[in-house]
Amino acid sequence: MSTTDTGRDGTEDHSGAERPDDPGFEAARTRHEALAAEITEHRRRYYVDDAPLVSDSQFDDLMHELVDLETAHPELKNADSPTEQVGTFSEAFTPVTHLEKMLSLQDVFSLDEVQAWADRITAEVPGEPYLCEVKIDGLAVDLVYENGRLARAATRGDGTTGEDVTANVATIGAVPQRLTAAEGFDVPELLEVRGEVYFPSADFALLNEAQVEAGKAPFANPRNAAAGSLRQKDATKTAERPLSFIAHGLGALRGFEPQSQSHSYEALDAWGLPTSPYWKVVDTLDEVFGYIEDFGSQRHTLVHEIDGVVVKIDRIAVQRRLGATSRTPRWAVAYKFAPEEVNTKLLDILVSIGRTGRATPYAVLEPVRVAGSEVEFATLHNADQVKAKGVKIGDTVVLRKAGDVIPEVVAPVAAARDGSETDFTMPERCPECDAVLAPAAEGDVDLRCPNARTCxxxxxxxxxxxxxxxxxxxxxxxxxxxxxxxxxxxxxxxxxxxxxxxxxxxxxxxxxxxxxxxxxxxxxxxxxxxxxxxxxxxxxxxxxxxxxxxxxxxxxxxxxxxxxxxKSQPLWRVVNALSIRHVGPVSAQALAEHFGDLDRIAEADEEEMAAVDGVGPTIAAAIKDWFAVDWHREIVERWREAGVRMQDDAPDPSEALPQTLEGLTVVITGGIPEYTREGAAAAVKARGGKTTSSVSKKTGAVVAGDKPGSKYDKAVQLGVPIVQGDEFERFLAEGLPEPEPDDDGSDPE
Incomplete structure (x- = not known):
């Protein structure tokens, strides 16, 4: 196996390189793999499940640690690192490829960092005006308008591929189904709009009141409410929620050339797409700082919640000159407000046991309301963290609900102590089963319960x-x-x-x-x-x-x-359900795709598993360790006996369908008789074709069923062959018909 590959950007990727001269490199590589897996899982929780487990600040710390590792050891950085990715997307919705990649903004947390960003910009392009706007705490979406008509809406996803939420977005009154021309602003042929779906603050308060009255739990914050409401499988449920939308950027364009960010906002407003009422163009960095201060003091008085301020270079030509990294535009930065903090009493510190045995101290708090919800528990991570924070049982503590997600104890209020406070001592035994707690390996910070079988x-x-x-x-x-x-x-x-x-x-x-x-x-x-x-x-x-x-x-x-x-779930879900340490959905999918069979995974050696993209040596070793335990193997056998699917189905050559559509790219639009959209796409793929969601000159055919919409019009415009819905079965059986010859008997050009 080669130790040096060329990455997507043309740089060398040394992630497999050996460093015998650097004894710290192996530890750095192990930590890098664990961090990458953890960050990927947190992104899935945030973007897919709308149920993050860590705060923004905790996530930022993990990312910063990863960046520091890659800075110290450039060999670790590769194109699949979370530092090169944006987000992720769910399998619950149809995947959609964005016309242009949706980048993520660089986050900064102090005015000094804003100053440093501006210094880098002005060194290259001095004297450029800035556009300032508030950072809406909502869900990023991508809208595509074709000839003025809303053709598609998708979530950000991983920046390249998002989730198709067109039907849900269509229920939002602030999103026009058709754009309207205005003086000086003709409707463009193609317009990709980036924006934020959000819950208006007043409506969010009313929603939570209704939730409580109905005996349901209130939502923690507007962002989660917006994400959960938009990503409903049933669009009628989305329609019941008063969601709104604000546009804050453009992607692909044809038929419009904005001169500046502010010019694009004027055009969006003219076409009927709402933009923020709070954006402002300023000439100096002092004015940027003034804008940040103004909106920091009134963040809870706006029509929507905000978690910071976005600063952009206004002129489009300069934006293009400055360019972007694989993740972030160099011409913009997001200043994030400090998380909200409150003081409360730390009543006790107890220990919980996780699914892999990790013993985690947590604070039992005097209930307090912070960032829109009542909090009575907060994580303390591990005994070293408790000691490092200097907190004692009985302290008044600073509680921060960073990122409005997971509460954490920041520090004690030492001046409030009266001498009755006591030190926390990590228990020697598991509070659930009384087994002796110990690190899983030498050097581990965390203590774990070794009694995985009966705890x-x-x-x-x-x-x-x-x-x-x-x-x-x-x-x-x-x-x-x-x-x-x-x-x-x-x-x-x-x-x-x-x-x-x-x-x-x-x-x-x-x-x-x-x-x-x-x-x-x-x-x-x-x-x-x-x-x-x-x-x-x-x-x-x-x-x-x-x-x-x-x-x-x-x-x-x-x-x-x-x-x-x-029992019929695909193999990767079965692998993930085994709770093997370090194995999450990403590595489980990689293993299932590579091996296709749980027995093959169990029998594979570490080297073969580690070579699978997305796995690596740490995960491979954990899998081998897991299958070496007899009662673990008994779990697999009992699942097998109960009928749980242990392998993904391989195509039976004797039942292979004729590859009538081999190499053909097909777009399906409108309702097809006797087929769901997913079923029609599967039928095309089974015959060698591939499906995509947008029509271009490279499209091989458009299958147009009932109410086909703008994709049909686009196909006609580009001369793409069109298959009517009632001809779909014949299309599957025979492929595209040969083009009819011209009157003179020659083939058409």
Whole structure:
């Protein structure tokens, strides 16, 4: 295997290089792999699940550490590093390729960093005016208008590919379906608009009031509410939410040449696309600082929430001259406001056990409202962090809800101490099973419970993970259900490990009672009436008053049904569900694609696995270690016996369809009789073709069903062959018909 490859940008990639002269290099490479995997997972949580686990500041710290590693060891940097990527996208929606890549802005956190950015710019292009605008705390989207008509809407995704949310965006009143010409601004032939879908602040408050009145949990912040509302599979649910939209940039263009960023905003407004009412062009950096200060003081008084200010060079020609890196434009920067902070009492420090055994201290706080939600628990990461922060049990502490996501204890308020505070001591034994805690390897900061087989805390968390979206996606199998299966009151556990999860029956789970636990802390929740631990029967209804008969709840029946359906999930989800340390969705997909069979993964040697793109030696070693444990292999066998899919289907040569569309690029638009959109695309791919979402001169054919829209018009304009929806079956069977000859008998040009 070569140790030096050429990257996409033409630079050499030494990520596989050996450095025997540098004893610290191997440790740096191991840390780099772990960081890259962790950052990729956090991006998925943020962009796909709308459920981030770390704050913006925590994520930024991970990225900064990765950048520092790559700066110190350039050999580690490659085109697949998170430092070269933008985001990610979900499989729940149809993937869409953006016409132009959606870049991510460089974040800075101090005025000194803004000054440094401006100094670099003015050294190259002095005297350029700046455009300042507020940074909306919403969900980035990409709109494509063809001849003035909205043709497509997509989320940012990974910057190159996003999720098709056209039907959902069409329900947002602020997004025009057709652009209108205005004096001096003709509607362009092609317009790609970048903007932000957001929840207006006043409407967000009303939404949360309605949520509470309906007995539902309120949303943590407007950004999560906007993302969750827009990314509904059912667009009618999106239509029920008062989402709005503001445009803040352009991508691909044809038929319009803006001279400046402000000129483009004037055009967008003229065509009916809303832009921010707060943008302003200024000439000096002092005015930029004044703008930042003004909006920092009124950030909660605007029509929408903001988390900073964006500063751009106004003139387009200068933007093009300055260019961009693979991730960020050099001509713009995002100044992020400091996270909100409050003081509260640290009542206790307890320890939770994660699915891979990691023991994590967390703060039990006097409940306090911060950044729009009430907080009573906050992470403290590990014992070293507790010591480094200098916090004691009983302290008044500074609590920060950085990025409006995960609360964290920043520091103690030493002046508030009265002498009653006590030091925290990391327990020697697991609070769940009493096993002795220890590092998994020499030099590890984290302590772990080694009792993976019978520790109820680990099993509870593993069950919750395998039932989640990135694994088997078992609806109705929530945290309470997982707790009930592991720790039922007054009876033995229904399952000893996750191997038995697909063999569960209604009869087994019906009698279970369980203490309700908080999913964040794992602590029992008190009953508001009695103050005692809240106990529920999660799978059974109350006994019939006349007959005493106990019947299952609907959610219990659905959980069993959904477990049965989950057995057919693709291989990568099965691999991810095994909770192998370091293995996440990205590496699980890479392994499944390369090997295609769980037995082949188990039998592969470390070198072969490590060579798979997206895996590497750390993950390969963890997989071999996992399969070396007998009860781990028993889990796989029990799943196999229950009917869980253990390999991805390979095409049967004897059943191969004729490759009538081999090499043909096909666009499908409108409704096709007897086919869903996904089914029609699969039929094309099965016959050797490939599908795309946009029509160009390179398109081989457009299949036009009912209500085909602008893609049909584009095909006519470009002379692309058109297949009517009722001719689709013939098209699949025979391919494109030969072009008819001209009247003189010659073939057309």
């Amino acid at each position: 109820p805390g680990q099993l509870r968390e593993r069950l919750a993970y395998l039932s989640g979206r990135s694994c088997f996606d078992v609806d109705r199998m929530g945290y309470i259900a997982c707790s009930a299966l592991v720790e039922p009151l007054g009876m033995d556990p229904v399952i000893e490990n996750e191997g038995g999860v697909f063999s569960l029956t209604i009869e087994q789970i019906l009698p279970i009672k369980v203490v309700v636990r908080d999913p964040d802390s794992g602590l029992p929740k008190p009953d508001p009436k009695t103050g005692e631990d809240k106990v529920v029967t999660p799978f059974a209804r109350q006994p019939d008053k006349k007959t005493g008969e106990i019947l299952p709840r609907k959610n219990a029946e659905e959980m069993i049904q959904n477990l049965d359906k989950a």
